[in-house]
Amino acid sequence: MNRRRCAAAATSLVCALAVLASPDLTHRAYAAPPPAPAGSPSPVAPPPVELPPGMSAPAASGTKSLEDVRKEIEDLYQKAASATDAYNLADELVKKQSAEVVDLAGDLVRIGRRIDTLKARAGAAARAQYRDAGLPPEARLMLAGDPQLFLDGMGRIKQGQKAAGDLLLELTRQQEDLKTYAADSATHWEQLKAARAKKEKAKKEIKKRISAAKKLEASLAKKDRERLAELERAAARRSQTAWLESGAVAAAESAGAAGLAASEQGRKAVEFATAQIGKPYVWGGAGPYSYDCSGLTSQAWLAAGRPIPRTSQEQWRLLPRVDIKDMRPGDLIIYHSDASHVGMYVGDGRIVHAPRPGRNVTLAGAGSMVILGVVRPDS
Template sequence: MNRRRCAAAAITVVCALTVLAGPATAAHAAPTAPDPGSSAPASVTTGPFPTPPPLSAPSSTHPSGKSLEQVRREIDDLYRKAASATDAYNLAEERAKKQSAEIVRLSRAIVEGRARIADLKDRAGAAARAQYRNGGVPDEARLVLADDPQLFLSGVGRLQQGQKATRDLLAELNKSQAELETYTKQAGAHWTTLEANRARQAKAKKDIEAKIAAAEKLESELEAEQRERLRRLEAEEQRRAQTAWLGSGVLKEAAGSAGPQGAKAIAFATAQLGKPYVWGAEGPGSYDCSGLTSQAWAAAGTAIPRTSQEQWRLLPRVDVKDMRPGDLIIYHADASHVGLYIGDGSIIHAPRPGRNVTVAGAGSMAILGVVRPDR
């Protein structure tokens, strides 16, 4: 009996030691739930203390074998090229609109010119018919045959007036015909230019769509966590550039305040925050970079060029150290991007496809220069 009690006690002690040797939290742990963002199934358990599935580190490479940093640079380059092509598209579109308006104006002038010529010809015909009714005798001969001196003198006056009227009529007819020919030639030239601009538009559109599609394909081939890491890489690169720019002391003298129009432009741009970037768009629901800045300044009462490249080419330039809120900062060597400076080293801009109108560091991209619409 004593021997059986001792064996039972020994078994109890061994069981207790086995439990105590397990994880301290195992008795209170709930079964591990699957990550809501993951498609992996929940782990299958065989007892009250389930073992969590092994964690695998996300791949740091693209399926093509490129690193995420290489992919980021390639995507950035594609969007940059798309932005440049967008500028070409917008410029061609703006010129096409102007050419179309000019063709409409010339067409109206041609119609009016033809009506004027028809009227002049009718008047010339009426004069010829009047002479025919007089028997075809010229007015000069009729004067010579007149017996009444007074009639002769008054006839001379009427003859001179009639001759002048005839000369004026013929001169006006010739002028109208010459103008009509000029209008016709100009309309033809404008039509040729319009067709050339439309061809440039079509080519630019094709280039834009191809580059955006290539960038989106690169990004779509990444896993969700890789895409998030890509965003973080992008944000980190911008943060480094902004920190270096601010550290250069460039803003020490840039303490000016916005003018009345600049303040209105900033207010307009601020109201667009969160709206999506769409290439070629100029509101009200979406914008590209220069669509946003041109509409912001239009709301302020100043018309500026539609594209960032034309804004850089045509607007007055100021030194970066002298910039003030409301100025436009032009980016990249090809002037393919623009943002509206709002002060404190920040801009409002429409970044690129897949992004929304946002506030960013003014030095987060390579600055080409600054222009001031209200100078």
């Protein structure tokens, strides 16, 4: 009986081991666990990854078209252009405020020297009175015993008293000026530091956007980069064609005729700008070897004898505006809703401009980008 029971137990153990070793069960052991019973707490999801401002999460592999990539690169470069405008404006403020701080420092030195001179004169007068044993001038004249000398001396005393009063007033005024200039200098120094901080912030933003755009473009295969370039050209052609067909430009102009004639200064500005064709875009560039968009237009008009604001946003804000149908060569076309790009109209529906990093100064269709408006520096 005991022997039979032992045999049965051994048989059961072998069967159990065989079941555990079967492939189906092994596979099921690594399968996903069964759903949690109703009412059980859900597993905690990992926190979302934070992306830099303006950056979108990458699409799943194979879902992002080249057109999507083109638009993303365009958006990154447009944001870089906005940051470039902020950089250029801050740079202008830094230059202006640096000059003002230097001027104020010179004024402080000048006033300090003037105060030292006035104090020396006041000290000399005090020492002279001390040498006269402290007697007032009137008392010394009365002791002289000479009426004519007394009368002459009284005239000189009155002149001296007026001179002393004027000296004290001048000394007081100079000391007040010194306080004012010192306060102004401190204020301008704080403004200078703030402008420098804005400039550095914009510089970091520019580098971040351009780096992201270049990295995105570099991630494409060579044939895709070539297709991307063709997509950019095709998008520009579509925009230009739609703009011309909209009647935004005078019929004669869109047909290729001369259109409105440039002013003498406008002609010189166009000559300067077109002479820069082929030079590279560099953000912050204002010649002579490289330019950004507003660096090109501001230097062109400076060469024509008409200084204008440095940035495209300031050009849009401060220069006289004209209707698109009335524009003439030399006028500036401002692009995008934030006025972050500018080109110079050269006629025949075209502009000369510095497009973006990685591109050179070139001619392009005036309607190839979204137009905000037109300004005329020599209106």
